[in-house]
Structure formats: C-alpha cells, structure tokens
Amino acid sequence: QVQLVQSGGEVKKPGASVKVSCKASGYSFPNYGITWVRQAPGQGLEWMGWISGYNANTNYVQKLQGRVTMTTDTSTTTAYMELRSLTSDDTAVYYCARATGGYGGLEIDYWGQGTLVTVSS
Amino acid sequence: EIVLTQSPGILSLSPGERATLSCRASQSVSSNYLAWYQQKPGQAPRLLIYGASSRATGIPDRFSGSGSGTDFTLTISRLEPEDFAVYFCQQYGSSPRTFGQGTKVEIE
Numbered sequence: 075q076v077q078l079v080q081s082g083g084e085v086k087k088p089g090a091s092v093k094v095s096c097k098a099s100g101y102s103f104p105n106y107g108i109t110w111v112r113q114a115p116g117q118g119l120e121w122m123g124w125i126s127g128y129n130a131n132t133n134y135v136q137k138l139q140g141r142v143t144m145t146t147d148t149s150t151t152t153a154y155m156e157l158r159s160l161t162s163d164d165t166a167v168y169y170c171a172r173a174t175g176g177y178g179g180l181e182i183d184y185w186g187q188g189t190l191v192t193v194s195s
Numbered sequence: 196e197i198v199l200t201q202s203p204g205i206l207s208l209s210p211g212e213r214a215t216l217s218c219r220a221s222q223s224v225s226s227n228y229l230a231w232y233q234q235k236p237g238q239a240p241r242l243l244i245y246g247a248s249s250r251a252t253g254i255p256d257r258f259s260g261s262g263s264g265t266d267f268t269l270t271i272s273r274l275e276p277e278d279f280a281v282y283f284c285q286q287y288g289s290s291p292r293t294f295g296q297g298t299k300v301e302i303e
Contacts, residue, residue, distance in 0.1 A: 185241070
C-alpha cells in the first residue's frame, strides 16, 4: 500500500533552517511527483510547491522562491523540503503528498502524516 | 494566481440532511482540474473528488462533485456522523496550485 512517512516535529529559532523528509513506499517513485503543503495552526492549506519523482524538476510558489528547496533521493525514494530564514509565520504542519500527473502535479491522492515545525525564540 | 472562495464558511446540519458546498474561482479553472478534500481534526486531508466530478477510490457515492469553469459544488446527499469535518477545494489547472479557505460542516 502507498505510504508517505515524514520525519518528526522540529522546534527552530527565527532565522534558522529546517529540513523535512518524506519516505515514500508502495508505488513506483519515478511515476509520481511529490507536492508539499503546509497548514498554519487553525488555518487552511497552502500549496508550497512540487517536485518530480522522475527528474527532480521543481515548481515553487513564488512567495517562497529563494527560501525553499525541494529535492529527492531516488535510491531511497525519499523527498526532502528545506525552508530557510524561518520566521514565526512559518510555524505550521508541513505535509508531503503524492501528486498524479505531470509538471506541477495534478490531484493529490495520498498524504503523509504531517510534520509540525514550530518557530520560536 | 487563481483565488478560490468557498461558501459558506460554516454549515450547520443534522445527520441525514443534504449538504451543498460551493467553490468559486476568480478565473476559469483549466480542464476543470478541481479537487475536493475532507479533513478531520488532527488528520491529513483525504481526496474525495478530482476532475470536478470523479470520485476517488473508496469514496462513498453519497459524495458527488459538479460544476465547470468558475463554479463548482460538492454535495453530500445524506450526512453520516463521520462526514462532519472541514472540506477544501483545490485547483490544479494552473500554477501556483491553490486551495480554498475551507467549509466546516458541523452538527447542528
């Protein structure tokens, strides 16, 4: 069965960086992309970007350009999301999710369990 | 960027009633690439509907999606106790992909 297992929660100070991992299993990793979505406490969902499981092409939301980097390791079928220069506004649950289709990803059919990143001094 | 506006913000209904949720886009959604997700407290979202009207695997047929262009609807024909949750729409026809702000379906 398809599973996306994320790394554990993190507490970071403002200005620091965080790197969240997402281990995929149960499907052919190159055939799908990974989308990253975050959700601030009590808020809605925010699409952060997408990375191809085939060739690591990326598509980031403009507001995070320059601060976010998404990567994959096909040998371990793991995706990573690094976010730099953290502020309190980055406090959120971060989800990785499998996206069908091509560039940018289509619908999201499987989700990881989420990783809480807390930014606090 | 396409802005999705969901209404109402909160829908108070009783089990067995019909729920109608709206998602309106600021511009036409390409190829009707519109999905609906359900999220319960402390859980990740779950895909219900994709392509505006196709049910995802394992989703009961009381959930249905309709619409095209800029106006989309999620209908739950008869609410079950497990359907009380927050529902989000998402467009994936253009970048950046965007989500609506959500509709909470609560027990009246």
